[in-house]
Amino acid sequence: MPSSAPLSLQHRLRTAHPLAPGMRRTLARLDRASTDEVRAFQERRLRALVRWAAARSPYHRAWFAEHDVSPADVRTLADLPRLPLLRRADLVEGAERFLAYPRRLVWPSRSSGTSGSVVTVYRTPGSSAYELAALQRQWGWFGVPPGARRLAIRAAGADASQVAAGGPVTREVPGARQLLLSGYDVARADPARLLAEVRAFAPDAVEGWPSAITALATLLLERGETLPVRAVITSSEVMTAAQRELMGAAYAAPVVDHYGQTERVTLAGTCEAGGYHLFDDYAITELLPVPGERERWEIVGTPLHNWGFPLLRYATGDLVGPAPAGPCPCGRGFARLGAVAGRAEDAFTSADGRPLPLPGTVVDAVRGLREVQIAQLAPGRFEVRMVPGAGAGDDVLAAARADVLAAVERYFGPGQQVGFAVLDRIPRSASGKLRPAVVERAP
Template identity: 60%
Template sequence: MAPTGSLQNLQHRIRRAHPLRWTMCRSLSSMEHAPAEEITRFQESRLRRLVQVAAAQSPFYRDWFAEARIDPRSIRTIGDLGRLPLLDRADLVENPGRFCVYPRRLMWPAHSSGTSGRPVTTFRTPGSSTFELSILERQWRWFGLPAGARRVILRGSDFYADRQQGVPVKHVAGGRQLWVSSYHLTPQNVPGILDRIRHFRPQAVEGWPSSIALLAALLRDRGECLPVTAVITSSEMTTPSQRSLIRAVFAGPIVDHYGQTERVAMAGACESGGYHIFPDYGIVELLPVEGVPDRWEIVGTALHNWGFPLFRYRTGDEVGPAPAVPCPCGRRFALIGPVDGRTEDTFTAADGRLLPLPATVIDDLTGLREAQIAQLAPGRFEIRIVPDTGFDSDAVELKARRNVDRLFGPGQEVTLRALPAIPRPPSGKLKAAVVENRGAGHRRPAVRY
């Protein structure tokens, strides 16, 4: 789940004021058109230093190098990465603290159920977060957006959860942002929201594709459009119908980027239509998916998070074949095919509001091996959990009910159900949020994409 509004604002100010921010920006700018050899040198230099730090100070890697009898100094090139173990979510679910190099109090936590329904907690340093922001702003510049562009943000409703009244927006002056609650996009709220957005004069709209598409549909139904320089999307896949609607209402190009809570790899769209791996963010390996031709799993090694190093982390996300020809943009950043990432059903609240990306309410539950939230009917939800080490039944139930009440709004019915395992669909991939019994009392949403 995203940080609360006040904490998120503080973190944004820290990123903007970080003493290395402009050094990072200059380095990233020079890398943009660097030859492949220079990019590789950068990656391997970072890799060597991170391995040394991890082997000396991370309990997990210190034990692993000792047990494997491998000298950390022997990991020098990208080709040497294969000597390190592959990691997955289970390693982080069980004990994320063993990966820490810095004390937790000096880092920012992040929680997510991601695409797998397995809640995970990671940590990152303020410097790592600043580097990530600089990477993203470099991508935005490809589309004409300046650093610090004025942005309307649609990512949940945590900032609004404690008010439950008034126009569901918040102006963050220091961040040049206008937050709009994703869970309060209704025909009744649109006039007030639109007035605040127009007064704010945004250069971009940013957030979950499902939330942006919902706002676009409401504006379209009013005969309104809201031209911006670009629309920035992430966190979930965008459907063709959503992309068409977003372009029609906001008139700007869609600037999509791919990443994870673990922050081991990042990729994004360029102005020429390519989808590039950002090599200064992390080293990406593509692991063939067994039994599925032309599908590869993204395995990432972060090059920026000195406080929580992760090498060869299996993201669980898959890609198809990359384009066979170089991108017309001329950058040496490798291309990847379409990413098969997070997809979730949109829920419906008891009062008929649509609830995009609903798994955010289970992202910060702890002591669980798996979790899933299911909508059984509008306003009626079941949270399914598989307990793990450190599970506290009362604490999980209290947190889950508070999350539903704060984020979805009061008046919802929620039950918790403990299971030995959560059943998988035919695809075998557990979804963190699903709508069930669509025909049994399920009201059709008033707005269609």
Template identity: 60%
Template sequence: MAPPKKLVGVQHRVRRMHPLAALMTRELGRIAAADPDEIRAFQEGRLRAMTRWAAVASPFYRQWLRREKVDPREIRTLDDLRRLPVLRRNDLMDRPETFRAYPARAMWEAHSSGTSGRAVTVYRTPGSSVYEMRVLERQWSWFGLPRAPRRVTLGGSDFAADRPGNPTEIVPGARQLLVSSYRLTPDDLPTIVWDIRRFGPDAIDGWPSSICLLAELLYEQGERLPVRAVLTSSETMRSAQRALIREVFRGPIVDHYGQTERVAMAGTCEAGTMHIFPDYGIVELEPVPGVADRWEIIGTPLHNWGFPIFRYRTGDLVGPAPADGCACGRAFPTLGALDGRVEDAFTTADGRPLPLPSTVIDDVTGVREAQIAQLAPGRFEIRMVPGVGFDAERVEQQYRRNVERLFGPGQELRVVTLDAVPRTASGKLKTAVVEGGGDRAVPAAVAEAFAGYRLGPGE
């Protein structure tokens, strides 16, 4: 779930005023121009420092290193990294406080169930947040965007629940206009378009499903909203969705991959290749047993000194990386196609589309796994499996508050406790499923216009 608007404003001010921001920008620029040997030397230097810091400041690693008789000074190269344990999601679900190297009050807390339906709690320092934003701004600069571009952001915005008459809101001082993903309707479209044009964005930013909903509405009305780039994350896009977004917003699609745990990041370049950002984190690709041409991403972040974690198993799978070097000329490693999150849009009782509906279960702790299902428009069921610290009454109340705030009033919700959430035939846990009627159909004119679209080079 996206952070509240007030926190977004605070984070922006911290990013803008942080005393090390300029130094980070110079360092990231240097790594972008480095050769593979220089990149490896940077990673190993940062790894040595973070390992020794974790051995002193992190209760988890202090205990583990002593118990296993591993001297942190022996972790010097990328090859030595394999001497440290692989972390799984349960480690962060069950005991996140044991990883903290700073007091909780000095960091920002985040929760997410991602694609697994199993909520984790993590922390990051303000400096880590600044570093992440500088990494993203470096990627955006490849497409001609200025530092701190003016962005229209479509995501899990719940501000519209507090101000029901307003589908948009400006974040003070952040050069950011929020558009509620749950107010993308023909009735609200004139207000949204007016506010976007008046704001004058450099980029559209957010979930692909939300951006695509806005693009569909605009396309049906014969409207276009040209921007310099469309910034996407969190979901996998189909070719026809990409074509529609390019047609309506005109700018290139700039995608990036990351996680709430902030252990690894990757993003597309001008040539359309997905690159690992090696100064953000070390990425290991582990073959998936029994599955050909699929590797799981294991990440070691190099920026978050307050919450050091090493070799975190993300659960995210990728296909083969491109065999040839990228035309962009950068030495950053390439990444294959991601098996990303794909969710069906839900429909409210009053007919509004709800993109990425699993956000209502993302921030709930004390649950080992969860799933939300649409049984009919406006009728939903949340299925949960108790975890560490489970309190049935508290959890159900939080789910109901989330549905009320994000989906809007008038929805019917049932919360049930199970021993396990049903899996798909392939064994995956889908965090959001449509089991009843009412799944939103793409408008016929839009579907016909982009049927059979195939990506061209660099798209």
């Protein structure tokens, strides 16, 4: 499969996967299974996954050969600590070592996530189909059917030049029942044309970044309009109470939030009773104590679906607080999860005064870098800090600059000033984290 597979092809591979009906049946059965039944499912998958990884993945094959552990020793959840913890650094330098499928059968995904360390991971059609089935099951808890028409507001939308020239603001994915709108286009498009395209599509649900969904909600409310839908599906960002209030006013629908990562090592989300659950049939999730932090645990995931790129005990770097006590009123056997300290970025402003949602997106796709950060020094003036990966030369840095400039032009629009700095290490915040996007005062 080419790494540049278009969205329409990726959608067909997800929805038309021959195992998709069986996946949906399994997930429907486990939706109301007991905790013990879910655990038994996890352990069966774990045993098979460990054997597979030890046989087919170069990294895991080498690790088992070098340590006094046999794949047969990992049989239950209690055996997981026999395996090493994986971290982003293991993927920054050589993600291909984890591949268990031929490269042509997977597609890559890149992100700087919440850490600023750029990672490349790989997905298979089967893992993508399983994730979609898990998410559709969650949406179904709120009355959203699998074939719902969804307005997706993220980064991928119309080209900036099309918007400026009065061309289409949105783009429909053929056969996917999905309309794409860039969160960056909401403020620079003609409002009447934008809303006409959205209403002509007649979405059943709105999904995407909270900041981008809120931008459209603000536009609607400023014009005295609303866009009632069945659900507002959110991810990728920490949501504020003010954003939730705006969404409720504009869309008159419940907010369905889910937590995940580019690495796809665990998945969690809200239920109709207001709980926040781990999807325990998607991944095995460990919560490990954080040294020096009271009532804070790091999320460590072992996904049970991505056979082409098995990651065992991957430490996400995301921290979570204590979960509510007692069972959830929804009655499901899935574990409850506390509040996740997810991706939060400073608000950026373009040269012409537009708000720029989730600005770290412009550095998510760069290649060959160990760390990357974009800083706003003034409205429309930015500096991109880059730390090269091992062996990266001038060609890698030139390609990274070109990728960033193209992304800034596409998402932020023309007229921005972008400078670059090559560093040995990017300074951390007071919390010790490298943030992918920050606002600073120019020196």
